[in-house]
Amino acid sequence: MGNEPEKHHRKIIHIDMDAFYASVEQRDNPELRGKALVVGGSPEGRGGVVATASYEARKFGIRSAMPSKQALHLCPHVIFVRPRFAAYKEVSQKIRAIFSRYTDLIEPLSLDEAYLDVTEDKLNIGSAIEIAQQIKQAIKDELQLTASAGVSINKFVAKIASDINKPDGLKFIGPSAIEAFMEKLPVEKFFGVGKVTAQKMKNMGIHTGYDLKQLTEDELVKYFGKAGRFYYQIVRGIDSREVQPHRETKSLAAEDTFAYDLTTIEEMDAELDKIAQTVCNRLQNYQLKGRTITLKIKYSDFKQITRNQSFTSGVNDLETISATAKRLLAATLPEDKKIRLLGISLSNFGDIVQKQKEEKETDQLKLPFS
Structure with a gap:
């Protein structure tokens, strides 16, 4: 009986490209490689905002959605490049083609990230970790870009896992490790917990998944509304959402x-x-x-x-x-x-x-x- 649930575990991969827009720009323009680079609006006039920054720029504290003027202040030698969305879309389609070699159950979240359900993969590889490794290598060999991957039994954990060893990372969180992992996770890392909710939780003395786990489902609903039910499930590593390959554009x-x-x-x-x-x-x-x-x-x-x-x-x-x-x-x-x-x-x-x-x-x- 103890092994029975194992038969029903899904194999989910979350692929997230590393500094996607900036990496494409550096790939296509050798002069930008190794440089602090911002893709986004110019800092001139009132200034635009940062769409993404290269890892060289992130070392100075530059991050997405930051005003370009602030980015320039943090790194006076940073290079600004206007986005080329047509180029990013073309690369994104090639990445999707690589995914399709392994499964048709692909749910894109944006141009640079997607969920894959490889519970039954096309090549009968069987190992989600091996598939993730092959996808990462194909992206590197064929597109000269790097991606990070998270592997687990559900979407929530896989997405968090993909962010752990960036850039060019691969993290597997298996069924037996999920609850301990969730208990250590800061509340701001939980899906659906924004800055306001995170601060509310911290004001209540809730800083980690372990703290969140001490509240009953009724208590979570009382404090956080309908989202409380979701938090109750997620903190226990329960996420029944399926990978939706035909998710409708809203x-x-x-x-x-x-x-x-x-x-x-x-x-x-x-x-x-x-x-x-x-x-x-x-x-x-x-x-x-x-x-x-x-x-x-x-x-x-x-x-x-x-x-x-x-x-x-x-x-x-x-x-x-x-x-x-x-x-x-x-x-x-x-x-x-x-x-x-x-x-x-x-x-x-x-x-x-x-x-x-x-x-x-x-x-x-x-x-x-x-």
């Missing part, structure tokens, strides 16, 4: 933070035209139509609002997207306001254009904001 968006505040309708409309074009290109590339258009506005004081409009049928044409965004903006009476960011997203993909079967695997890649 939204597709683009946004831009401007070097200087926009103060006139003409400036705002011109920027919305550019953003709408980016969104339109992505929608048509992924053969998607959305029934809801959402406009995102962030003001100079960092106050943020969204406005949306829904349609009876899906749209993906530039004229409709741009005109709708402009109407939504005009309704906010922006004449006397200073705007630092605008974004457009489409969601509610009720109408999906039929695609050729060989193209379907790219539907699920989540595109980043520009």
Whole structure:
């Protein structure tokens, strides 16, 4: 009886590319290799933000989502490069092709990471660790990039494991080691625990999985709502979520933070035209139509609002997207306001254009904001 559950353990791999955008830039431009590199917005003017940083830049404390000006302050010799999303997408598709040699159960989370269920692999290798090693080696040999892998019996633990030995790491956390591992894990590492929740937990004296484990399920629900049930399961290493190879894309968006505040309708409309074009290109590339258009506005004081409009049928044409965004903006009476960011997203993909079967695997890649 003691060995019975072993038959039902899944074999899950989480692959996470190492400093993906920066690594692609360094691979394609030898002059950038070994240099402190930021892929993201320029620090000029008010400055953009860091999309990702090379490991050489991370040594100076530079991290994703940091203002580019701050990155420059931390490392005055850092090199800034604008993102090339088309190049990253092309590489991502090649990585996906490598995954597909081993399994069709692939759930992309973004261009640079994915879950793989290799409980039954195509090559009958049997060992998830061996498969992870082969995938890492193929990515290195064929694409001159490195990836880190986490291997376990569920998605949550595999994802955490992939981050332990970065870069170029491989970590296996087997069934017998999961509970002890979870007990030592800081609460901020738990899926679904953001900065606010983590601070709330710490204020309650909950710093690790062990501390979290001392609360009953009812107590966790009382303090944290519905998420409490999830925490109760996760801290015990229980995660029944399946790898979803056909996970539906929920939204597709683009946004831009401007070097200087926009103060006139003409400036705002011109920027919305550019953003709408980016969104339109992505929608048509992924053969998607959305029934809801959402406009995102962030003001100079960092106050943020969204406005949306829904349609009876899906749209993906530039004229409709741009005109709708402009109407939504005009309704906010922006004449006397200073705007630092605008974004457009489409969601509610009720109408999906039929695609050729060989193209379907790219539907699920989540595109980043520009």
